[in-house]
Amino acid sequence: MPESGELPALAPAVRGSRRERSDAELIGAVRAGSAAAAETLVDRHWDRAHRVAFAILADPHLAEEVTQESMVSILARVGRFDTRRPFEPWLHRVVANRALDYARARARRSQVHRLVAAPASESGSDPRLVEALAALPPDRRAVVVLRHVAGYGTNEIARILGIRRGTVGSRLRRGLDQLRSELEESDG
Template sequence: MREAQGGSRSALAALYAAHWRRAHRAAYLIVHDAAVAEDVAQDAFLAAVGALDRFDRRRPFAPWLHRIVANRAIDWARREALRRRVDGAGEREQLARPPEGLGEDVMEALAELPAEQRAAIVLRYLLDYTPGEIAGMLDLPRGTVNSRLRRALDRLGTQLEAER
């Protein structure tokens, strides 16, 4: 981290290699669009690099990056939802289909959740943050995070049960 702050390309590459895939996966699971997920993850890295000088090295890098990813992904998903309401178009429907295979039903059920609930699920069960940490990352009361997680799990369970 210190070397990346100093402008070392190899240190930056190492930092990137260590965090890119998880950041990208998290973004995809929230936005459900491959191209947008790539943009969100890249944008989050760019924002992180842009603010490296301000970064407190005593703190871990991953939560900082994941916070940016989650918030940008939520912003995008909200904008997209608004755009769909305004345009009435479903042009991204085909993009929302994940590759077939393991977890296809989970992906589809996840895609049916509101973006805020998806983000809570991803932060909790993919990235392993506690509800308190998620509350800090999304700037929400902890109770709100707990209720989002509860509702999301209920809906996921219901949808998956219904499909069986």
């Protein structure tokens, strides 16, 4: 120990080993064939990706399936990802698009276009809100979810869904108006 009573500085290798690897570093390792890096990347982003899928689908089992398929798809296409860009918006775009595909397919197969709302204990939300959200058309639901569940701004949502900012704004406004109307009806 130095005479001044100060602790010696940690060696850079020790400090660096405790640092969490960035998404870009993990993606580089996945590209090199690291299964551990793939697992870390999936573990890091699973919960938020699952929340996006669940909020769009209002079905925990389908959300699990969509999240899993999205992660497999992302890992298969990770070589195409530009590591200069943030990973999570790309992932959420894949999840949201896949969830929308599932929602559309389910709506086509069913005469009832209303999705079954999950119990409030699973979503952490008021069951009336979950039910009202499930009643939204999938394109509006995706925008509302990405804004108010995942916390993205208008520009980010436009990039994630591949639509124009104005379209995001109109879908968000109409979706929120419909939610408000559904909730007022359930109170009335």
